[in-house]
Amino acid sequence: MKLPLSFVSVSILSALFPLATFADDSAFEVIEVTGQHQRNYSAVTPESASPKTDISGLLSNLPGATVNGNGPLSGIAQYRGLYGDKVNTQVNGTTLSSAGPNAMDTPLSYASLILTERLEMTRAIAPVLAGANTIGGSVQVIESQASFDQASAKLAAQYQGNGNRSHIGGKANLGTEQHAVLVYAETLNGNDNMTTGDNRSVSPTTYNKAMAGGQYRYNLAEDAGRSESIAIGYQHLETTDAGTPALPMDIDFIRTDRVKVEGQHDINSWSLNWHLAYSDARHGMDNFSERSKPATKSARYNNADSQSYDALISLTKNAWNVGFDAQLSEHQSVITDPTNPMFNVDNFNNVSDNTFSAFAQWQQDVNRWNWQVGARVKHYQTNADEVSHSMAGSMAPINMLMTQFNYSDRSQSQTGVDIVINGRYTQTHELSWVVGLARKQDSASYQQRYLWVPMQSTGGLADGHTYVGDIDLNLETAYQIEVGSDYQTDDLTISPRVFFHRINDYIQGVAATDQTVIMAAAMMGDDNPMQFANVDAQLFGMDISGSYSINDHFNVNMIASYVHGERRDIDDNLYRISPANFNLGINYSHNNWTARIETRAVAAQDKVSETQLEQTTAGYALVNLLVSYDASNWLVKAGIDNVLDTDYQDHLAAYNRVMSSDLAAGERMSGSGLNAWITGEYRF
Template sequence: MKLHLSLVSLSIITALFPLQTFADDAGFEVIEVNGQHQGSYSAVTPEAAKPKTDISGLLNNLPGASVNGNGPLTGIAQYRGLYGDRVNTQVNGMTLSSAGPNAMDTPLSYASLILTERLEMTRGIAPVSAGTNTLGGSVQVIESQASFDEVSGKVAAQYQDNGQRSHIGAKGNFANEQHAVLVYADMLNGNENVTTGGDQTISPTTYDKNMFGGQYRYHLGDNSSNDSISIGYQHLETTDAGTPALPMDIDFIKTDRVKLEGNHDLNDWEVNWHLAYSDARHGMDNFNERMKMPTMNARYNNAESQSYDAAFTFAKNSWLFGFDSQLSEHNSVISDPTKPMFKVDNFNAVIDNTYSAFAQWQQEIGQWQWELGARVKHYQTDADEVYHSMSSSMPAIKVLMDRYNNADRSQQQTGLDLVINGRYSQTEQLSWIVGLARKQDSASYQQRYLWVPMQSTGGLADGRTYVGQMDLDLETAYQIELGSEFQTDSFSLNPRIFFQRIDDYIQGVAATDPAVIMAAQMMGDDNPMQFANVDAQLYGMDVTASYQLNSNWFMDMNASYIKGERRDIDDNLYRISPPKVNIGINYQLNSWAARLETLAVSAQNEVSESQLEQTSAGYALINISVSYDADNWLVKAGVDNLFDTEYEDHLAAYNRVMGGDLTPGQRMPGTGLNTWVTGEYRF
């Protein structure tokens, strides 16, 4: 229950175990206090983890969280079995749309490695203040902000041997009492394809990504005032990046983002606001990074999006209020470079707007800490007519095109979220946690407006073709969580169990429309899918624990189990993270730290038959690392997958590339032995 936009609020970071014992992959608990509002979050810092090509990789360190990986730069957040748009994902407090209809430029791909201070996740039921759509939880990337009266900076670099991957980044803060300037830049390169434990090449997994930006902040009022206003800018450019689990690879992504924000204290009210704009352009194809078989048609997709994000929050004592909106327009056109007359409107002027308001109250009553919140949100969607150059020669496509163009494509829906979170402090060491919620979420624009069978599904990566449904109902989830926190000077244990029943859950079902089936068969798919409302439920448990053996040694554990299933038929939900446990043994002596960890992942046999999902086998990996952290510099080195184990990553989907070491349609294998080194200098 915090004001994410506040730059003048007090942040108090505490851990389940002493701060000086943080090592490599250990996540930690954050207690944030903003005005009179506080909440508990799980978090991990880039410095505390092994090297990542994309900030989404840090999610694997947090309880209940995972990553649907469609490529080295294309990680989609998953929390307790829900993923994609259901997980509220913000970078620097902004919710801005991606350009790619297949989520190649995921929200987390816009986070700067050098600028990120931590990746933060609301554990359990997210409060209404966390964001508009939090049915699947809330993930925040907390980035450095321009700070007054400070001159500081950092230069960081990393290198990974498997794939010849490198990162160089730098940031600097230059300020006096009135003006503050923050500048930063990242350069990321993957020069070779990565290899598996079985010495197979995963192709294509190369990439080239650059990002730079800055922020200027002006101090309003006198020195005792916390008022300020700022403007920030970011430019991102990615080229020649592989996404082997998708039908195309990234040719380019060019995105410019601007954010204007303010923080004010007005008559004991803490007021925060921002206005943000994003202009994203994206090109993708099936022939530059991968082999195109002679029987395949060349395809190029030009996509673009413009989006706006606005938020206004104000807090006083136990109350927090807010208004926000997200407005976006999406366009996507598919062409064939060898056939100039070929053109398909994948999405044409799709409008996806949301307006919402919330109120949240928090109060201590005896030994209880209560949080109650409500959010009302209004969804507006629309789209222009579409065109397919082959409609004149393919009757099925002509039927689908005319049906779509003649339909009333404008949709409006209103949703309501209600949340109650409670914490009972039985003793100084033991607390009990309870949460209840009713949450709603709207369909993605792909689920509504994908009019002809295609794989532009927001990153499902199941190899199936889909069509949308304009009048999909809101998903409605009823959530409950129970848990406890036990902590002594040397031991901590934090288990949570959860259950949610989701009415009108949106997923693909077998298409029955003859025109859809005929159009899909023309493109080589005999089993197309259509997005529809079904009934589902998810339940499971995640737990963290730590034990301080002595002043130098401690152990930590992070484990989770998730079960997702349909309620209307006997089937499981698609792409659910398998049960897993990560156990680490850590050693710390002065500036030296070392970690030995075991990641054990169970087989996933409870898969979606409706989506022809394949099972995956269990595996165990050993990772080691050592670091030296001086006053102003840090060096760390390690080896992941020490024994070069061959394994399948269930959330990495399936290989879509022909002509390589991997068979098309087989489960994507994981990365083999990977040695790495990182370093940073701080001033």
């Protein structure tokens, strides 16, 4: 698990050095060697990119990374073809569960735009310190922390013309030698629907979101050479009336309170880092408030909530880092019909999903090599209470599925082991080589285990199918290899990576064969229901980042990514895999002025999942412009995204689920048309 910056900075032995700057709107990648615990990561700051309504939008600025977009506030991280729960996603060092069974409140949606300093993506096989479930890599949002001996504040605002979207936020830090307080608040509004390049309205894509919180930190250090403190932080989030057009329902409300207590201590020659975090999330969604409901379709309202804990104890000494962590969560989801008080369905009933793990990592220089070797043992415990359905008495297939589930052994206990070896060989001052090997395991999500009646509560798959789960799913087991290099001179940097993942018992949807499931789904209008199952898969590809300085004022930079995912048990491709893409930008800087023109090209995606009836998409290219002026204490930035107003379909945005809109039902979601924007901030 990644360590807070205040703790890591105690043992800095090597400074940061850039490898590739400006992946997209000044995105940057760095290799960090911190103490003897090296982290290989790409990072991007909100200030360096065009305005985003959700932190997940920054992912497309990083090599190998992108986002599955189900709505303006519901972006799911994808890295090298893996996404959802397969990607370890942390905000401020913690992993806390979402309330929504369809991932409307994704982990990244809890990150504050005003508070976020940068978004990091591990550019390698994620080490065991990154977290418990890292088959698909690791994403970390680094947020501002309350700082001692500092008084500062920042006000920021942005406006986007396409969708009439705005953001206003502020944060302030007041710190003495002993005490530090950080407070922040922000509001985000999307007042109109987004429009496409051919001037069609994507409905509903409006939203209202507000966040507020703070942190208090107390200094325990007896001298300036030590970093010891304890802190408590709190966040309240409220989202209302937000659209998710790729899903069968929209957000009525999300209300979440999060608390985190943490500490850093020096104990003899050991450094101790710990935290305990708690989240209480409540979520309401429906199919009639934000979208037009056909008269033939019943009204549905889903009330969901979750409570979750995240705990960590980590000890560091010299080359070693050892520790223990745990993630515990409980989920409930009940579906009702506001026009029929008798209708009631237990979507998920008191589902518990707990992970306990212990890890150890050793990192040391051996001649020209730097080796990082780690292991993590994980124990998964899941369970669910009995369910009910108000229509079980009149529909025999639903009654049979309910009875089978309630009489099954729903308690599951599994143990997995991760082993990771990462090496870096320094050949010259300019050139180094990297290699990584890993064996990793991951458990099924609670939706994949306990979805008992055909529904679309699938953690945001957004493929339009109803699914049922399988309580007895095996752990996914991945064998991973990565090779690459980093080359850097005064003018040129280039960093290619090639990877291969062979995954046994990969979990995805397959056509349901249970006749009871098929009959129950047919009653709800789906003739092709799916069931989560273990299959065999593999993914391979490459990503590369680079930059070249032409002179003191101009530089060129690029990122490119390619991944292919396929089944090994049958001749088919994996679902929702990012198409090959390429970003090329020319940047100008002089005194306080910067400017950028870039092209983002995305290839056609015809390697699609036949099992899930996935549609192909055509390739496209977008041109974006940006100019900014950064003074000592204020910044103004303006730009135009999609300058040519190109009409295109985003392969990862799935399909339109809204009737009576400009987009046909079942049509691939179109991307945003021309979007002029302006942002500003004042620092004092």
